[in-house]
Amino acid sequence: MNWFSAEGYWLSRLVFQRALAVIYLVAFLSAVNQFRALIGERGLTPVPRFVDRVPFRRAPSLFQLHYSDRFFAAVGWLGVLWSAALLVGLADGLPLWAHLTAWAVPWALYLSIVHVGQVWYGFGWETLLCEAGFLAIFLGPSAMPPPLIVLVALWWVLFRLEFGAGLIKLRGDRCWRDLTCLYYHHETQPMPNPLSWWFHHLPRWAHRAEAAANHVTQLVVPFLLFAPQPVRTGAAVVVIVTQGWLVLSGNFAWLNVLTMVVATTAVGGSAWAWLLPVAPPASGLDDPPAWYVAVVVALAAVLAVLSWWPVRNLVSSGQVMNTSFNPLLLVNTYGAFGSVTRTRYEVVLEGTADPVVRPSTVWHEYEFKGKPGDPRRLPRQFAPYHLRLDWLMWFAAISPGYARSWFPALLLKLRDDDPATARLLRHNPFPHLPPAHVRARLYRYRFTSREERRETGAWWHRTLVDDYWSPG
Incomplete structure (x- = not known):
């Protein structure tokens, strides 16, 4: 044939x-x-x-x-x-x-x-x-x-x-x-x-x-x-x-x-x-x-x-990306980066053991496996493996609306020191006792210049923008 x-x-x-x-x-x-x-x-x-x-x-x-x-x-x-x-x-x-x-x-x-x-x-x-x-x-x-x-x-x-x-x-x-x-x-x-x-x-x-x-x-x-x-x-x-x-x-x-x-x-x-x-x-x-x-x-x-x-x-002039038209996910439409963000924001999660939050309270940072956190840490290679929480944190930084269905629950899991959630992180600053409070802050990140890299050893420079979510 x-x-x-x-x-x-x-x-x-x-x-x-x-x-x-x-x-x-x-x-x-x-x-x-x-x-x-x-x-x-x-x-x-x-x-x-x-x-x-x-x-x-x-x-x-x-x-x-x-x-x-x-x-x-x-x-x-x-x-x-x-x-x-x-x-x-x-x-x-x-x-x-x-x-x-x-x-x-x-x-x-x-x-x-x-x-x-x-x-x-x-x-x-x-x-x-x-x-x-x-x-x-x-x-x-x-x-x-x-x-x-x-x-x-x-x-x-x-x-x-x-x-x-x-x-x-x-x-x-x-x-x-x-x-x-x-x-x-x-x-x-x-x-x-x-x-x-x-x-x-x-x-x-x-x-x-x-x-x-x-x-x-x-x-x-x-x-x-x-x-x-x-x-x-x-x-x-x-x-x-x-x-x-x-x-x-x-x-x-x-x-x-x-x-x-x-x-x-x-x-x-x-x-x-x-x-x-x-x-x-x-x-x-x-x-x-x-x-x-x-x-x-x-x-x-x-x-x-x-x-x-x-x-x-x-x-269609109203083309959409990454959409399926049937429940078996056959003959789909694809696309990526129809728009490109000019500024990088990151949500940084922190916890404290202090039962009462004061201006002097010391906060300790959670570190993710893939997404940027510590400015001195070189980004890692994970693909083709997919770090799902890290990817969704990028969307959360663009707009809280992208994270409404899961972000509050994530903070509660960290506050309760949930073992399954902790395993998704690179570093949990509270390995033995759960924190009293957890908060999220929004930072502006950019790659360092060659001169900044030589002087500081950092891959990123970050500037605090505002609180993303604060303990009630």
Whole structure:
């Protein structure tokens, strides 16, 4: 079936499947390590409270049927182990139906987590993993050629991801049009990494070149994904290189890495041949059975219908970012940084053991793992691992409205010295006895100049703006 099979992408499929298994593994580990404090039975936004008001049809999830922290942990660890099995290729020797099932399991498990994750899982990389994971179900085992239809569907994901992000920038903040957004972005992005200070101090012509290259990559290159080879491979390589640049300059969970992984499916087999010493089975690849062909064709029809909503969004002057149009999170719309903040604010949490707050009261600062705190501390690299509380603290600093559903509960958890919440922090100044009071203060942060860095050893300079939340 020449029209159905894409034998030239056998290695592309192998790379994609193994890399996707790694991302699944990271995603499940992130969920297991953080869920108790965020969405557990005694978390900041508990799952039981959520499922009581949101019906299954809107948020299909295993946890709509039953929830306990022990059950969530079991699901999360099952996802970790299942992803590890897929990573080492244990599914490759299974019959076709079992292989499809093997890839359906982590998709169903992670979809269940995302649907009850609430604000902590409201990011584009969550829906991207669900969409890419769903398509991975139908790619087939290594004994068969990958179906061209599914590969095209993955290229369509990549097109929407890149082109949607490019359009939202062009339509949004003026600084993207005058090529000045990168004057600010490396400093004000949600979670800088160890290289962000150096990226911020690149000359302004380099920042303008970054912005111009972004427009080319996101507004022109995506169309080349549907061109013949070797143009398609060239387009995929451009996407991979530019996403790698973003990996070097910031912490964006697995968004950039997963984008690179999806792009590998557009790289032709000849390009992989000299990189990977892996060959198809010596006996040749099996022909796909008729039932499998029918399933994939039906899938294509469903995806074509579901594409109406994201296409309409792309051409709309009121384009929105990172939105799903169906409860299975298929054929979503994507986008990032339609506007860029010029000034960085940080919410700094402090506690005191003094039972009565006086002007002389000594306050001790809580330190987060990823978000800026101590000005002398170099930002760390965490991506593709996702620190969910740290990311939401960035939004809280922009406006208290973003944190209304969880921030008061966070302060109460710190005041009560909740162990699960404390584990989300890098430093808890009250490891033995809970504080008497907790407060939040708003600071203006900026990267130090090269001269300030040499003189003080600090990566950040911060100035107190005001109280963000004070003890009552």
